[in-house]
Amino acid sequence: MAKYRVLNPATGEIVETFDVATDAEIEQTLAAADAAYRDWRDRSVQERAAAVKRVAELFIERKDELARLIALEMGKSLAESADEVDFAASIIDYYAVYGPGLITDQEIPSTIPGKATIEHLPVGALLGVMPWNFPYYQVARFAAPNLVLGNTIVLKHADICARSALAVQAIMEEAGIPVGGYQNVFASHDQIATMIADPRVQGVSLTGSERAGAIIGAQAGQHLKKCVLELGGIDPMVVLDADDVAGVAKAAWDFRVYNGGQVCNSNKRMIVMDDIYDEFVAELRRLADGLVPGDQLDLGEGQFVPMSSRAAAETVNAQVQKAVAAGATLEAGGVLSDGPGAYFSPAVLTGVPRDSESYREEIFGPVATVYRVYSDEEALELANDCDLGLGGSVFSTDEARAARVASRLEVGMTHVNTIAAEAAELPFGGVKRSGFGREMGPVGIGEFANRRLSFVAK
Structure with missing residues (x-):
């Protein structure tokens, strides 16, 4: 079954098709994400940030190639496509540079004798369900902060963005994100539900329509998973x-x-x-x-x-x-x-x-x-x-x-x-039926963090 495809919207021509993942491949993806997490979380935040920094550099080095991919896939001009690559790279770089400082331990006053500290720790593998309108920017604002934090990413992109989705995974791995740490997956709707239900997935982020948000939010709630939803707007x-x-x-x-x-x-x-x-x-x-x-x-x-x-x-x-x-x-x-x-x-x-x-x-x-x-x-x-x-x-x-x-x-x-x-550096997100949660800026890195209390009595 070929659902994912590159189709030039100017002509209607199908350029390339891609098979939907098998259930066995979904299982392999989740196993790899979980295994990579157990290694990635134990590396120093400086090492994680250095790999993410390299991702930003590779985006810029390959700007022309990346821009052409999304221009063909979803129809934006080459100039706007190049602007998007630049913006995505700036987000990735921001978290590589400032992310470690945003998740440092924070000591808080306590009325109980002892030292109380808020830690910012990763939670595990996360599922991202991303839209076609900004194929790189949407991925960057979800993946970059969470990779710096120590989470791993399974990314289900829109079905018209297959080539750019694969290109992002290739860049991530070349930059030093461990195999399994960032994976693109050509999943079906049923397989998305399966991944949300799986205990190895600890959260889900969706950018899309109200309808999609209601479905994903319900599935996340059923399985007690944290979710971030960035939905529509009539600003x-x-x-x-x-x-x-x-x-x-x-x-x-x-x-x-x-x-x-x-x-x-x-x-x-x-x-x-x-x-x-x-x-x-x-x-x-x-x-x-x-x-x-x-x-x-x-x-x-x-x-x-x-x-x-x-x-x-x-x-x-x-x-x-x-x-x-x-x-x-x-x-x-x-x-x-x-x-x-x-x-x-x-x-x-x-x-x-x-x-x-x-x-x-x-x-x-x-x-x-x-x-x-x-x-x-x-x-x-x-x-x-x-x-x-x-x-x-x-x-x-x-x-x-x-x-x-x-x-x-x-x-x-x-x-x-x-x-x-x-x-x-500026947070992005809405209220009412536009969803909940924030991406980007100093708060974006905290959405899928275990803000753990550490208390040492005296």
């Missing part, structure tokens, strides 16, 4: 005022169509004050007009990339058409290409009725949805009227005003005068 971008409305609109557009609009924390709801709304929408319309499909491996000016698959493009097209049927206005773009290619032209959508199904749906594609509001309170009420709570941003020339509104957003990450601050 608000609130624009209260601007000296340069066109400039803010351009920033909004660029972020919304980045990676084909397939970004969890993209600014999927642009909430704009009435007095600048018309100018803001006019600029978005101008930016959307005249774009044509392009080759992600050789993208030209005025061209847009395919989405990750024809099915993904068709889903976004259906969502836009449903919104229009409910009363929304398609201001520009929104054309699904003919043929097998996964092209959907970046779109501007306004007037989505708040009582419609469309208002509650995440559109995981290049669609800028804009809402008109008349006060800060109305903007805030609309921003929080959402089941998801990943991130959000507020723009104003009055920083204090923007900060007051941002402080009341029901999200895991707030931003003032920037859409999304993203760096290796």
